[in-house]
Amino acid sequence: MHFGVMILDYKCIKCGSEKYIVKTVFLPEKEPGIKLELGKYYFKTCIQCGFTEVYNAKIIDDNKQLTPKFL
Known part of the structure; x- marks a missing residue:
């Protein structure tokens, strides 16, 4: 489990909290003609209500928008 903070203005759309954790998750992917x-x-979860957003690491890491910081 990974705790961190993404450098993005974040306010939970469900409850308005600004506190969250980020977990790194590996999921199986399959494209036509390619092996699994x-x-x-990155799963970004609001600490207050549990609402979760999912970000593709290929896109986030290319933009250098993820910086781990401990709460």
């Missing part, structure tokens, strides 16, 4: 591979994703 594991894709890396």
Whole structure:
């Protein structure tokens, strides 16, 4: 489990909280003609209500928008 903070203005759309954790998750992916591979994703979860957003790590890491910080 990974705790961190993404450098994005974040306010939970469900409850308005600004506190969250980020977990790194590997999920199986399959494209036509390619073997099954594991894709890396970040699950950003509101600490207040549990609402979760999912980000593709290939996109986030390319933009250098993820910086781990401990709460």
